[in-house]
Amino acid sequence: MNLHSILTQETWRVIENSQFAPNHDALSSFALDDTLCEAVGKKQSPAVARSWVHDKTIVLGIQDGRLSALREGVEFLKADGWNVIVRNSGGLAVVLDEGIYNLSLILHEKDNNLSIEKGFETMVVFLRMLLAPYGIDFETGEIVGSYCPGRYDLSINGKKFAGISQRRIRGGVATQVYVCTSGSGSERARVIEHFYKRASDNEPNCCPPIYPEAMASLAEISSQHIAHSELNRRLIYLLNEYGHVIQTDLNEDETILFKTYYDRVKLRTKKVLLPLNI
Template structure:
């Protein structure tokens, strides 16, 4: 599917929302599921959420990562090290959490159309690729062995991972008449200004504590601020600035596709 075909998967009326809970890091993460359930019940417009983590550093992991006694012990150890663990509804392995991270979440209703997870990943990644292109960064998608939470739909610049993605489908066909109205949650985690060496060390320490041999390599990843500095495009770039820039870009991106866009 090309870009125009992908955008046909978007509802005609959407909301771009920067809503955040800066006081509760876990609730800020779980707002994706809360809002997505409302989308499935037709109580909220299909939503493109552009949000920052609460200003608390930590790791976001899947339920599988912290299952059992080892997981509970690891959470206590990591909290003592100043890197608390937050559990997300989607799968995958650990990713950094903190003020230097920007998130993009597509919260869309389940439909009757036969659509693959690949299509939704591409729908999620394409505006990010185009946003980076507008900054003169040559971005693509692909796997990077050794990177944190690796997958085929990482977003890469210069072969280094800059964005991780995940996806979850819940319930059946959306709508108020459905017994179990469903939704699609597609999520991207963009490293804006993160020390990836420190974050990688912390991820590896967490998996050591849970008794898992999984390890990641800091040389596989980068941040947007680092790339912009290296290319002499921008000397300082933080998540707040990135959020405002990305929202403006997305408003144009979706409006150019003839979607009715509200920004909140």
């Protein structure tokens, strides 16, 4: 599998949302990736790399919406100052905050012969290069006890600091990674642990076990401060090795399409949370 050939594109389009996005509804990021996924799939946009950060938000998966005592769980999160949204895809709850750097690589599926496996592995290769200047290397594989566990958990010495997901729309593939750069990984995991205890009414076996000690940030693991602005500069430097880089916002057609996708993700959250009367 020559993953570097997948990263090689005539043009890489960079959209940098990690500076202003904390002031925006986190639903917008999921709608943005869906919008760009369709645009890339229809060849109306070159490949896209987008970085994004949001403030104190818990993102629930569709499965979480079926928890028997969801209202109690959401009330706990909101009382602790967390925004709560529901993404329109599977998986389980994850945390967004100012210490978590998110990166999406959005590519054309057929042109890159991009299987699910290749999508994940391409992000792994790219993230290794992104973090190399800090002397950081990592392992892949599910970390039991982490929140939203999966085969593409990224860890160092058994502690998870990142996770990768993937979304496919109309011929486009968005591979997304969240990287806990700073703050306490165990404290984030503890929030999710308490949420599940309340949202399941302590019902056994309905939620994966959460062991807060299974998670850590890169700052905790490496004793380094990794600024998001530095990661963005490194991102552009790397992409320049693989193609011509342009930096743009959404165009007029994409802005219209974004409104459609935003309404969809907003409706998903309303369907799950509005009946709770919170």
